[in-house]
Amino acid sequence: MTANLTKQTHFDAIIIGGGACGLMCAVQAGFLGKRTLVLEKNDRVGAKILISGGGRCNYTNLHTTHKQFISQNEHFSRSALAQWTVDDTISFFETYGIEGKEKTLGQLFPATNKAKDIVEMFTSLCNDLDQQIQCNTEVVAVRQTSEGFEVDTLHYNRQETLFATKVVIASGGLPIQKLGASDFGLRVARSFGMRVTTTSPALVPLTITGKDQPWYEQLSGNSIFCRVWNDRASFEENILFTHWGLSGPAILQISSYWKPGELIYVDMLPGQDIAELITTEREQNGKKTLLNYLAGLFTKKFADALSGHLPVNKNLASLSKTDMESISNLIHEFKVKPAGSKGYDKAEVMTGGVDTDELSSKTLEAKKIPGLFFGGECVDVTGWLGGYNFQWAWASGFVIAQSI
Structure with a gap:
């Protein structure tokens, strides 16, 4: 040299x-x-x-x-x-x-x-x-x-x-x-x-570990238009489920405003009211199961994944007030607690x-x-x-x- x-x-x-x-x-x-x-x-x-x-x-x-x-x-x-x-x-x-x-x-x-x-x-x-x-x-x-x-x-x-x-x-x-x-x-x-x-790291995918990871893993590849927010910012774009957590534009956006240990919230039907939609549907087809109804709103794979959280096998007509509150809370305020992010190598900026x-x-x-x-x-x-x-x-x- x-x-x-x-x-x-x-x-x-x-x-x-x-x-x-x-x-x-x-x-x-x-x-x-x-x-x-x-x-x-x-x-x-x-x-x-x-x-x-x-x-x-x-x-x-x-x-x-x-x-x-x-x-x-x-x-x-x-x-x-x-x-x-x-x-x-x-x-x-x-x-x-x-x-x-x-x-x-x-x-x-x-x-x-x-x-x-x-x-x-x-x-x-x-x-x-x-x-x-x-x-x-x-x-x-x-x-x-x-x-x-x-x-x-x-x-x-x-x-x-x-x-x-x-x-x-x-x-x-x-x-x-x-x-x-x-x-x-x-x-x-x-x-x-x-x-x-x-x-x-900013504009970066977020990871999920522990007991919740298998749930996200089974949905890997599914993309849904959502509103994602915390107390600092809110974005309406697609999220993408992956085998290690969440990605997609809305997640990348909120990641810049997220800090380790904090929750982020996901509204899977922004601008709509799932309770009103179900009420309207069951007046016409009360025998339809919640599973089939959700599969029509999202995908069959996503509806199946919600079976652990919601009474998906019930007919719409038999859903109770408590059931409707659970459905509304899950669809409109789904809570996510990321374990971390994919780090600087997957971040677009800092x-x-x-x-x-x-x-x-x-x-x-x-x-x-x-x-x-x-x-x-x-x-x-x-x-x-x-x-x-x-x-x-x-x-x-x-x-x-x-x-x-």
Whole structure:
């Protein structure tokens, strides 16, 4: 292993991380006539872009406001999202050949359904704008000097220290380790004496263990449209039963608001009243069993699974008031106590990160360390499922580019 002395670079800034935030920052800086060097640990940029949305990349959401983001400062994201709006994202992507196609709940995907088109767009723009990308480069440390910053790197096991007057930390968060995720951005923040809020996996499946696990396991593969809630948030989307617990959009959403040891609640017929439905049905067909009726509302497999909780073999006409209360409580307020989550390797993002009090909301520059910027997932700003986190990445990359 060989080592080089500090190398003066001819770039306005070094960007650490070739993900959504880092790539957007490089391109936007290029539009302003600035030159950047993007350092990426993997052998190619955009690893999380490529796998997002099942390889289709839900790159923004039409309904984005600061209200779809979790942070200790709920207003922090307002400035960046105002400087780079959803309309800006749509216009930018369209300008460079990517038409959006709206799917459910305002989610926008490339019309081609190919995430690689987005990565190729960014790499092409970086090339056209003379923004340099250096892959297979691990950044070991960032130090402040009297004139800027030294960045220690390992490139194919060759040590090199680069110098830049400004540094952008766009290295992502802890999910997903196999894609090169690490706590690097958090470690850099701490090394400069900046506060970091507690992190946890978010947009992540939840696990069920112990005596309840076989019940969920028997329903593995069943998907039901539900309302899922706790005392912090509520979402109406599908849940998916698995052999280890629960997944699906509604579960991923509520997971960002769930803490170990807490209950979550599931309404399996949101917007309807199971007691009213049964009353109406038994006036017409009182001999129908509850099992057959529930199988018509859900699936036979799901109805069978409820047999341990409800008098499913009774005719509708013979259901008592107590029976109806039990049915209503189970269907509309099914209690789930997860044992945990599937962790960072199955999480799409994380909550927590660099404390927003340490950063300017307008520029994302560290208040105590001029010239050092943090953007994207390593900041304590976490979006809902459905393109919100990409919108934050584009916005944070844009605002940083204005100041480097």
